[in-house]
Amino acid sequence: MPGRMNWPRSFAPRLALAMAAVVLVASVCGAGWGWFRAQSALRQQLDLVLAAEAEGLIRDYETYGLAGLAEATRLYSRRQGPIFLSLSAPDGRLIAGGVPVAPVTLRGFATLPRAGEGSQIRALGALLPGGVNLLVATELAPVDRAAAALAWTPPIAGGAAALLALALGFWLARRLERRLDDVSLAARAVMAGDLTQRLPQSGRGDEFDRLAATVNAMLARIETLVAELRQVTDDIAHDLRSPLSRLRQRLELAAAAARDPAADSATLDAAIDELDGILATFAALLRIARAEAGAGRDAFAELDLSALVEGVVEAYAPVVEDAGRTLAAEVAPGVRLTGSAPLLRQALANLLDNALAHGAGTIRVTLAPDGSLSVADEGPGIPEAERDNVQKRFYRLDRSRGTPGTGLGLALVAAIARLHGGALSLAPGPGGRGLTVRLRARG
Structure with a gap:
């Protein structure tokens, strides 16, 4: 019945919900992928920074020797910047600086747990001439926080898009329901026998208008066919009533009259002629029906x-x-x-x-x-x-x-x-x- 919308069974709200779900799932997947890519890119940049710092310290060592490098390390450590430096002797004794990790001899890059905490350190180790170990490190937590912040962008945008899709879906559903109500009313009128009814058109020439025009053309054709069928029925009754009445009257008169072979033969011949005409009419109707089909x-x-x-x-x-x-x-x-x-x-x-x-x-x-x-x-x-x-x-x-x-x-x-x-x-x-x-x- 036209009127109040049955939202759970309406197509447009269900489509809107499905689209919102797809958007949310895609956003979550995008968030995971974005976090992974952002973290990888930021860590690569961090490795470049550590490599640049280590390269500068190695040049200081080559220029000023171990004493100069140790002094630069001590000065750098006092600034408490994001980079940690440490110099250690070949026997593991700390010469200068310090990195908040367990003592380790490192060659190349590595991710190490921070001593006493759950966070991690990204470190680069290098062996200097004389067996001195240089360690350059930094916290990974800022990089991970930045990656997480970037990863939250797709879900937030996806959530907003899902809400917009839901709102748009329900709005479209309401408009669609109103148009379908008009179509339903017209269809019910046609089913009730009013073949003059036609589906309404908005005049915008959209898909619904084109569909309504096609259905209206079909209804017009049905109206014409029904009118022709009624006319044909009336004409058949009119055209066949007379010959059948004449045939019945002729046979009744022949049956009531005295038997005369010549008269009976003439009556039968006339009856056959009448029946031939009726059969010819039905044969013509059958040929027309077959041709039209x-x-x-x-x-x-x-x-x-x-x-x-x-x-x-x-x-x-x-x-x-x-x-x-x-x-x-x-x-x-x-x-x-x-x-x-x-x-x-x-x-x-x-x-x-x-x-x-x-x-x-x-x-x-x-x-x-x-x-x-x-x-x-x-x-x-x-x-x-x-x-x-x-x-x-x-x-x-x-x-x-x-x-x-x-x-x-x-x-x-x-x-x-x-x-x-x-x-x-x-x-x-x-x-x-x-x-x-x-x-x-x-x-």
């Missing part, structure tokens, strides 16, 4: 449309002549397409039947090189306002249905044209008289 497209094959049209024209020529009419054909040679020969033959036959039944004068069949097929006559034609309607099933200009026919001929032709990727169009005949029916099939 795309049945038979898998059996499409390349065919010679020119030969097909010439064959149908040749078959209809005697029928047109018997009706006192003239049939003229202009067929472009070598026109080929991929399609169903039986269906295209049926479509052309329907157009010729319509021209014979409702047209007048000369019937002209034209197949253009581009594959468009037209049948034109010089009859009364069809009003422009009715040209789309006559392509619907059971639609007839004679609303009283006093003339023969079912109103399925052009509907079947239109369905066959759509099956072949084309369309059916109606226009005035030559010179503005009569009717031209043009079928374009792309195959």
Whole structure:
């Protein structure tokens, strides 16, 4: 039901929570990696400082000797700076300075525990001429604190980003919920039977608007199909009621009358004719339904449309002549397409039947090189306002249905044209008289 949001089940808050969790996990991982890299970089810099100090002291030793180096060490130690220095004799006796670690003879860099404390010392040892040991050291705690301070930056930024993601997620969720409420209301109205309802659009042209436009087009098509279905149902009931009523009445009269073989035979023949007409109607409906459903497209094959049209024209020529009419054909040679020969033959036959039944004068069949097929006559034609309607099933200009026919001929032709990727169009005949029916099939 539209209204209050169910936050635990709403997609956007769950997505926001997931994004916040990912950001936090990434921040923690980044903090660990950042701490490791920062500590490594700072310790490398610290090693460079220790090496520079040791190099300077070694130059003092080379210039002023052991006494000068010892004096420099004592003076340096009194300043209580971050660097510790010590000089020790070969037997381990301390000559000057002091480093807060257990006595050790060191060559190169090493990390040593500070005496009596849990902290660590970074030290560099060097052996001077005469066996004198030089030790340069410094505390590691400031370096570790700086690395830790740098490592906390990603989690703090990640936490802020996670909070921002949550806030943005809940805000988006609320906006999304309002739009979905409108969609839900429209959908419920459609489900309740109001096919005129359409999904609302914000006018911004975003993804939701594009989706709503697609769904609205689908709803419009469904509305049209339902309206056509209702109309078809009414037309079927209307068109079949009369022949079935006549058939029943004829059979009742025959059953009540005295048996007469000749009369009974005539009654049965008439009944069969009526049933043939009803069966023909259902057969036409079935062919239209199959064409609209795309049945038979898998059996499409390349065919010679020119030969097909010439064959149908040749078959209809005697029928047109018997009706006192003239049939003229202009067929472009070598026109080929991929399609169903039986269906295209049926479509052309329907157009010729319509021209014979409702047209007048000369019937002209034209197949253009581009594959468009037209049948034109010089009859009364069809009003422009009715040209789309006559392509619907059971639609007839004679609303009283006093003339023969079912109103399925052009509907079947239109369905066959759509099956072949084309369309059916109606226009005035030559010179503005009569009717031209043009079928374009792309195959």
